[in-house]
Amino acid sequence: MTEQNKQIIKATREGFGAAVAELAKNDRNIIVLSADLSPSLKVDNIRIDLSGQFVECGVAEQNMVGVASGMALSGKIPFATSFAEFLTGRAWEQIRIDVCYNNANVKLIGSHAGLATGEDGATHQILEDIALMRSLPNMTVLSPCDFNEAYKVTVQATKIKGPVYIRLARPKTPILTPNGGPFEIGKISPIKEGRGVIVLGTGPVLSEVVKAVNGLEEKQEEIGIYSVHTIKPIDKEKIIELAKGARGIITIEDHQLIGGLGSAVAEVLADNGISAPLRRLGVNNSFGESGPYHDLWKQHGMDSVSIQVTLKEFLI
């Protein structure tokens, strides 16, 4: 959360696009598969400059995932890209059987996740993808909060020999993390340290948490903000460590409350007998709708003002 970074806004999907272009240049086995959304997934440069490593599958996500599996089982490192809705929703069974059951080295890239998709409305705002993906054996689930983290998780994903899902978002949002420095899949990244109230968030909605905390007149130092970029495997040790002694834990995600980050954190706390007060922010069993994403976040209690209210409940 440096002053320098605060003003820069870039989309997580751009971070993915930049990273995969770099990776593809250096490894001919990296193949990008597209379902007619290469401009949205920021992989048009690969389509043009590295056409031998680009496979257009058309609007046919189920086949794309099967093809990706077959390529992975033949030694390629395929990145199957689409909107998160069409990838994890429509092609879920192909992901389960062809990718996860085979433990195929496929990277699944779903952009336009969450209410952050905005005006396109509920059909395009998937709010269930984390739940769908994290229940699958062999799957690693990554959900970066900004451009830099998206770049890092993409690079790190190639070091995992097995299925990975990366959740990306449409809008340009503030950069919250440094472009270098230590980063490890499976380890929660601090955005701001603090031991009183712990905020565990995932995805670009974390920028609202930062805004909320910066806007507080007092007790900022008591709040810790952490990016849970790896939802599976969840960083149990760090969650337990942070929860012990905390006055409260808040989770926030642009996703259904059922089955997402909040659920994963609650499972860790319950499984380890930790009874810290937990407030889960997210979408409560409903669909989204068209509108500016900031307004949608506000409607669902995920804007900075709503977050401040929740924070103050714990800070009193």
Place this chain on the structure above:
Amino acid sequence: MNPFDYSSEQIKKEANILRQNVIKMIAGAGSGHPAGSLGMADVVSALYFKILNHNPTDPKKEDRDRVILSNGHICPLLYAVLASTGYFPKEELSNLRKLGDKLQGHPSKKDFDLIEASSGSLGHGLSVACGMAMASQQNEKTYKTWCLMSDAEHQEGSLWEAVMFASKYKLRNLKAIVDVNNIQLSGDVDQVMPLDLLKTKYESFGWQVIEVDGHDTEDLLVKLEQANNFENGPFVVLAKTIPGRGVSFMEGKWQWHGKAPNTEETKKALEELSKKQ
């Protein structure tokens, strides 16, 4: 290279052994899918004993032909041929569907490394095979990926996505075989959901199509070889078969799609098959 290079007479004899093993395995397991397994025995025997480039003593050799059994429910036949060709001991066939065994009820790569890709949910295999064929094409390799499918699984929409894809990319290393037996779990295909003119459908998608009697071994060898040698895009062999072939009371009956024979039926089936040897 096929390490067996059998004559058609030998291939027929092996097909009969496959059928007997299929019956024994499914009867022993108490569940399974006999009709399609028996119906495709001649095709599978021809593939493994004459057509495929494979080597049981070097099962993972890089240039091996790949086989994807998209209609995974006929896996007793696949397991039987893998045992017959020496990939694993025939004695282990009796472990079909047993807890902890590699011979899962539907093919599992996780449990059995010789399986190229897991299958069982219909309509998946052709997409995976497309991926394999595309990878070999990108790597300028000549090994083939053979995808076996049922006719009824063509009712799955995503299969046609794969048909379209294979055509666009002219996947010359992709060879499909469809078991056209006109039965499925709950009835005859033309009653449940007709798939008339499968040949025309494939042709309209730009595939090379050939029809064959799936029990005429001599003709099968000619047409499978033709498929194997075709280099201008994807090729599909529509093999017309009789489900339950070789066991009189099973032949042509959809009721035997997914039912194990009881003790008496097993005895009768094995008697009939052994007489044909």
